[in-house]
Amino acid sequence: MRAVDIIIRKREKQELNKEEIDFFIDGVTKGSIPDYQISAWAMAVLLNGMTPQETTYLTLAMAHSGDILDLSSIAPLVVDKHSSGGVGDKTTLVVAPIVASYGLPVGKMSGRGLGFSGGTLDKMESIPGYRVDLSEAEFMSQLKEIGIVLTGQSGDLAPADGILYGLRDVTGTVPSTPLIASSIMSKKIAAGAQAIVLDVKLGYGAFMKDLESARELAQLMVQIGELSGRKVRALLSDMNQPLGEAVGNAIELKEAIETLHDGGPADFREHCFTVSAHMLLLGKKAETLDAARAMAEQAVREGKAWEKFVQLVKAQDGDLSFIENPEKLPSGSIREEIKADNDGYLSMVNAQAVGEAAVLLGAGREKKGAPIDLGVGILVYHKVGAAVQRGDVLFTIIANDATRLNAAKEKLKESVGISEEKCAALPLFYGVL
Numbered sequence: 001m002r003a004v005d006i007i008i009r010k011r012e013k014q015e016l017n018k019e020e021i022d023f024f025i026d027g028v029t030k031g032s033i034p035d036y037q038i039s040a041w042a043m044a045v046l047l048n049g050m051t052p053q054e055t056t057y058l059t060l061a062m063a064h065s066g067d068i069l070d071l072s073s074i075a076p077l078v079v080d081k082h083s084s085g086g087v088g089d090k091t092t093l094v095v096a097p098i099v100a101s102y103g104l105p106v107g108k109m110s111g112r113g114l115g116f117s118g119g120t121l122d123k124m125e126s127i128p129g130y131r132v133d134l135s136e137a138e139f140m141s142q143l144k145e146i147g148i149v150l151t152g153q154s155g156d157l158a159p160a161d162g163i164l165y166g167l168r169d170v171t172g173t174v175p176s177t178p179l180i181a182s183s184i185m186s187k188k189i190a191a192g193a194q195a196i197v198l199d200v201k202l203g204y205g206a207f208m209k210d211l212e213s214a215r216e217l218a219q220l221m222v223q224i225g226e227l228s229g230r231k232v233r234a235l236l237s238d239m240n241q242p243l244g245e246a247v248g249n250a251i252e253l254k255e256a257i258e259t260l261h262d263g264g265p266a267d268f269r270e271h272c273f274t275v276s277a278h279m280l281l282l283g284k285k286a287e288t289l290d291a292a293r294a295m296a297e298q299a300v301r302e303g304k305a306w307e308k309f310v311q312l313v314k315a316q317d318g319d320l321s322f323i324e325n326p327e328k329l330p331s332g333s334i335r336e337e338i339k340a341d342n343d344g345y346l347s348m349v350n351a352q353a354v355g356e357a358a359v360l361l362g363a364g365r366e367k368k369g370a371p372i373d374l375g376v377g378i379l380v381y382h383k384v385g386a387a388v389q390r391g392d393v394l395f396t397i398i399a400n401d402a403t404r405l406n407a408a409k410e411k412l413k414e415s416v417g418i419s420e421e422k423c424a425a426l427p428l429f430y431g432v433l
Contacts, residue, residue, distance in 0.1 A: 001023060002042070003023075003027060003037045003268065005150055006024050007037060007418070011271050013048045016050075016054055017057075018055070019366060021061050023205075024041065024061075024277055024296065026061075026065075028116055028146065028160050028164060030067075030300045038167050039396065042167065042168055042173040043172075045172045045178055045179060050178035051178070052220060052223040053227070055182055056223070056224045057062050059181070062158050063186040063187075063190040064190075065159050065160035065161075065186075067137065067154070067190065068158045068189070068190050069125075069139070070192060071278070075104075077104070077105055078192065078194055078228055079099060079105070079195045079196070079282060080106065080188055080191060080196050080197075081106075081196065081198070081279060081292040082188060082196065082197075082199065084091050084184070084201045084208070085201065086201045086206060086243060086351065087239065087243070087351040087354055087355035088244045088245070088246060088268075088354075090256045091213050091271060093123065093150075093253065093256035094259050094264075094276075095272050095279065097260065097305040098296050098305040098308075100312075101143065101145065101299045101305050101308040102280060102285050104147070104280065105148070106148050107139065107148075107193060108151075108191075109151055109152065109153040109154065109157070109191050110151070110152065110153075121152055122374070123256075124150060124248050125175070126253045127319060127322050127336065127375045128319045129317045129319045130313060130319075132151050132327055133278070134151040137149060138151075140189070146308075146312070146315055148308055148311065148312045150316070151316070153191075156297050157280075158187045159177040160283060161186050162179075164179070175207075177391075180217060181217060181220040181221045182294060183427045184221060185221055185224045185228070187212065191230055195231040195279075195282040196230055196232045197234075197235065197275060197278045197279045197282060199234070200214050200216060200218040200236050201217055201237055201238070202236060202239060203240035203241075204239070204352045204353075205350075209292070210279045211236065211330055216429075216433045218236060219433055223339070229430075235431075235432055236429060236430040236433070237271065237285055237429050238361075238427055238430065239428050240384070241383060241384050242349065242351040242371070243268055243352050244267060245356055246380075247358045247377050248363045248375075248377015249374040250329040250330045250374050254326045257309075257323055257326050259300070259304050269357065273293055274293070275294050277293040277296050278292070278296055280292035309323070313387045315412055326351045329375075330373075330375030332399045333378075333399075334398070334401075335397070335399075336397045336409065337353075337395070337396050337397075338397065338412055339392060340388045340391065341385060342390050343390050344419050344425065345385065345386065345387055345388050345419050345420075345421065346384050346389075346419075347418065348417030350416075350417075353411055353415030354378060354380060354415050355408075357397075357408040357415070358377055358408070360408040361373065361376040362375065363376050374380060375388075375400065375423070376399050376400055376404075377397070377398050378396070378397055379396040379398070380396060381393055382394060384426045385422075385425035385426070386425075387422075390416065395412050397412070
């Protein structure tokens with residue numbers, strides 16, 4: 001078997017079998033297939049697609065390119081969630097403690113932010129001492145002991161995905177639905193969870209800009225899950241505007257803490273309760289979605305979710321005084337408000353532009369591995385459809401550098417649209433698969 005023959009078959013729109021895909025991914029992992037052939041194959045997949053079965057073979061081959069965690073000794077059912085990224089999406093910080101507070105283990109390996117999409121690990125690193133580099137043995141031990149882990153991905157999990165993604169990023173082959181789906185699902189399968197809830201974003205601040213492409217990706221990932229013996233549910237959620245009010249690292253953590261204390265913005269609360277309910281239902285902790293939703297609300301109202309979050313931070317060596325007194329968390333030294341220029345209704349709060357403004361402040365990375373400023377960010381006070389008057393505060397910018405602040409201010413002004421006519425509010429969710 002030769003790599004070039006596999007490339008040609010995919011170029012000619014033929015369906016690859018399991019042996020061909022296993023051979024190719026094995027060559028990717030071992031380095032026996034050169035970058036130029038991997039790139040050519042990725043372009044062929046981008047142009048000609050893959051069947052659900054092909055994509056499942058690819059997913060499993062990438063998952064098995066490294067370690068596969070066996071969590072069966074920890075619990076009969078371990079759940080995980082994945083968000084396809086977004087602006088102000090600090091959902092994991094609230095959802096994982098809610099679900100884990102009911103004895104349903106949540107083992108999550110998260111990523112860092114790249115571009116305007118914020119990373120869960122960066123938010124948690126606002127807490128001094130918090131470790132995001134747990135070994136697989138530590139991951140397993142903590143999951144068994146307290147039922148919740150939130151750490152970085154082990155380099156031993158799905159290494160082929162890391163190689164493929166690095167090449168896709170520089171060869172224009174990122175926007176391929178089969179390659180996106182297999183990348184996400186290979187890591188989830190390798191991490192060992194038997195039940196997975198996928199939060200697939202769509203809109204300005206998401207990779208998938210429209211409902212049709214988001215539904216296609218979600219459907220494919222659900223099919224992969226089913227063919228791989230996992231229970232998977234996908235939610236289609238809005239990312240045309242930021243989620244919640246806070247966009248940044250420490251300020252998003254503060255908003256999550258506020259929500260765990262039964263406060264927080266209405267849209268963010270609703271999003272967290274909805275995702276938690278689906279996880280509890282999938283994890284067989286409730287018989288109906290309504291019952292699961294009531295459980296999620298109860299966990300926050302009675303403080304059980306907050307107690308679980310404290311357990312998590314303590315277990316991973318975070319300084320508890322920073323979450324018990326959030327005013328101690330990093331915060332920028334400069335604040336400036338942006339106000340509405342005229343009366344009307346908000347027709348747009350472009351999530352991508354807001355996210356890019358946060359990156360200009362230093363809250364996100366323009367290059368992988370770049371340092372970030374944990375204390376800067378943006379507070380977004382109104383949602384699409386809201387009535388505003390001239391002089392109303394739309395945003396507060398939190399910065400540490402005047403030049404960066406001015407650049408972010410110009411970007412934020414581009415993010416807002418105000419209409420004379422009343423506009424409909426955006427839905428939080430568009431459907432469930």
